Amino acid sequence: MDEARRAKLTDWLRGATGAADLRLGAMSLLSGGAIQQNWAVDVVLAGRDEAWVLRTDNAATLAVSLPRSAEFALLKAAFAEGATVPEPLYLCEDTGVLGAPFFIMRRVQGIAAGHRVVKSETLCGGRDAAVRALGRELARIHRITPPRADLGFLGAPPVDACLAFVAEQRAALDRQALPRPVLEWGLRHLERSAPPPLPPVLNHNDFRTGNLMLADDGVAAVLDWEFAAWGDPHADLGWFCAKCWRFGSTYEAGGIGARDAFYAGYAAEAGSAVDAVRVTWWELAAHIRWAVIAIDQAERHLSGKEPSLELALTGHIVPELEWEILNMTGVPHAA
Amino acid sequence: MQREAPEGPNLLATARDALLTEILPKLSGTDAFTARMIANAMAIAAREAAQNDVWVADMRATVQRLTGDAAAPDRAFAATIRTGAFDPGTTHHAEAAALLRQAARLRSAISAPRVLGKG
Numbered sequence: 001m002d003e004a005r006r007a008k009l010t011d012w013l014r015g016a017t018g019a020a021d022l023r024l025g026a027m028s029l030l031s032g033g034a035i036q037q038n039w040a041v042d043v044v045l046a047g048r049d050e051a052w053v054l055r056t057d058n059a060a061t062l063a064v065s066l067p068r069s070a071e072f073a074l075l076k077a078a079f080a081e082g083a084t085v086p087e088p089l090y091l092c093e094d095t096g097v098l099g100a101p102f103f104i105m106r107r108v109q110g111i112a113a114g115h116r117v118v119k120s121e122t123l124c125g126g127r128d129a130a131v132r133a134l135g136r137e138l139a140r141i142h143r144i145t146p147p148r149a150d151l152g153f154l155g156a157p158p159v160d161a162c163l164a165f166v167a168e169q170r171a172a173l174d175r176q177a178l179p180r181p182v183l184e185w186g187l188r189h190l191e192r193s194a195p196p197p198l199p200p201v202l203n204h205n206d207f208r209t210g211n212l213m214l215a216d217d218g219v220a221a222v223l224d225w226e227f228a229a230w231g232d233p234h235a236d237l238g239w240f241c242a243k244c245w246r247f248g249s250t251y252e253a254g255g256i257g258a259r260d261a262f263y264a265g266y267a268a269e270a271g272s273a274v275d276a277v278r279v280t281w282w283e284l285a286a287h288i289r290w291a292v293i294a295i296d297q298a299e300r301h302l303s304g305k306e307p308s309l310e311l312a313l314t315g316h317i318v319p320e321l322e323w324e325i326l327n328m329t330g331v332p333h334a335a
Numbered sequence: 336m337q338r339e340a341p342e343g344p345n346l347l348a349t350a351r352d353a354l355l356t357e358i359l360p361k362l363s364g365t366d367a368f369t370a371r372m373i374a375n376a377m378a379i380a381a382r383e384a385a386q387n388d389v390w391v392a393d394m395r396a397t398v399q400r401l402t403g404d405a406a407a408p409d410r411a412f413a414a415t416i417r418t419g420a421f422d423p424g425t426t427h428h429a430e431a432a433a434l435l436r437q438a439a440r441l442r443s444a445i446s447a448p449r450v451l452g453k454g
Contacts, residue, residue, distance in 0.1 A: 170417065179413035182435050188416055310370050316379055320447035322439045331432045 016090040056102035083140040110220030114210035114247040118255035130255030134217040135265025144202035157200035157230030183323040203231040210246040238282025291321040347381040
C-alpha cells in the first residue's frame with residue numbers, strides 16, 4: 001500500500017476511533033481468498049499496540065458474494081450471539097479512502113489451512129474436542145433467525161430451503177455453456193427426496209475446514225461470511241461433513257474428527273438432535289453446489305477475463321464430484 | 336517420416352519429474368504451491384493425451400438413442416433427466432445410470448484418477 005493511501009487510511013481511522021494520535025504501523029497482505037484481500041494492520045491506539053485485519057474486495061468479486069458492509073453486519077450479529085468470530089470494529093463504505101469499501105476487525109491467531117488442520121492431532125484439544133466445539137459454534141450461529149432489521153440485505157427467507165436450492169442450482173446450470181447430466185441427476189434425486197421445510201435460520205453457507213481457524217486451546221474464529229443466507233440449519237451441517245471438504249482425510253466431520261462428536265456438540269448447544277437424514281440430503285447438495293461453483297470458476301479462466309492456473313485446475317475437480325454424486329444417488333459402480 | 340521422439344507425453348512426464356525433484360525442493364510458500372499446481376496440470380494434460388477418445392463418439396451415440404435427439408443429445412439427456420423420465424422405476428433408468436457412471440469414470444480417469452483407486 002503506497003504512502004498516499006496509508007495517509008488517507010490513517011486519517012480515516014483517526015476519525016473512526018476518535019483517537020487523533022492513532023499511528024499506523026506495519027501492513028502486510030495476508031493470504032487472502034479469491035474474492036477478498038486481507039491485510040494485517042498494526043496500529044498504536046491511545047498508547048496501546050493493536051493487531052487488526054483490514055478486509056477489502058479483490059479485483060474479481062463473485063456476483064453471489066455479499067458486500068463488505070453486509071459481512072460486517074453478519075460478524076456483528078454473530079459476535080453478539082456468542083459465536084467465535086473476529087470482533088468487528090469499524091466499517092468504511094467511502095471508496096475515496098482505499099478505492100473499495102473495507103472493514104477493520106480484530107486479528108486472531110490460529111491455523112485455518114485445510115491440509116494442515118486435518119493432519120493435526122492436537123489443535124483445539126484434539127480431533128473430537130475440535131469438532132464438538134465447531135458443532136457448538138454452528139448452533140450459536142443458527143440461533144440467529146429472521147426477521148432481523150440489521151440483516152435486511154439477506155432478503156426474505158425461502159419458503160422451502162430444499163426446493164429453493166434445487167431451483168437455484170438448475171438456474172445456474174441453465175446459465176452455463178455445457179449441459180451437465182450428472183448434476184441434473186443429483187438435482188432430480190434431491191427434488192424427489194426433499195424433506196419438508198423447517199423454520200429458517202442464518203446459514204453461514206461456507207462453514208467448512210479451511211474457513212475455520214483453530215488454535216491449540218479452542219476455535220479461534222469462524223471466517224468468510226460472504227455467502228451467508230437464510231435457510232435450513234442442516235445445510236451448514238452437510239457442507240461441513242461433505243466428503244469433498246475433508247481434504248483427503250477419512251474423518252467424516254470436516255476431515256477433522258468423528259461425525260458423532262460434531263453432532264453431539266451441535267445438539268448440546270442447539271438443545272435439539274441433528275436430523276441425520278437431512279444432513280445426508282444436504283451433503284449431496286454440497287457436492288452439487290461445489291461442482292457448480294467449480295464450473296463457474298473454470299469459466300472465468302476460459303473466458304479470458306481472468307486467466308489463472310488455479311481457476312483452470314478448479315474445473316478439473318468436477319469429475320470427482322460427479323463420481324461422488326453418483327455414489328450418493330445409489331448408481332452402481334459396474335458399468 | 337514420423338515426428339521426432341521423444342513425443343509430447345514423454346516430454347511432459349520428464350519435465351514434470353524435473354519440476355518435482357529439482358525445482359520444488361528449492362521453493363516454499365506460494366511458489367511451492369504454484370509449482371505443485373503446474374505439476375498437477377501437466378499430469379492431467381498427459382493423461383488426456385494418452386486417453387483414447389473413441390468413447391466420446393460411442394457415448395454420444397448411446398445418448399442419441401436414449402433421447403431420440405440427434406442435434407444436441409447431451410443437452411436433451413440433461414433436460415430429460417430433469418423431467419424425471421429416467422427416475423427409478425422407468426424403462427431406461429438402469430441404462431441412463433450406467434451411462435452416467437461410464438462417463439464419470441472416463442472423465443475422472445483424466446482429472447482425478449485417485450477416486451478410481453489409481454494415480
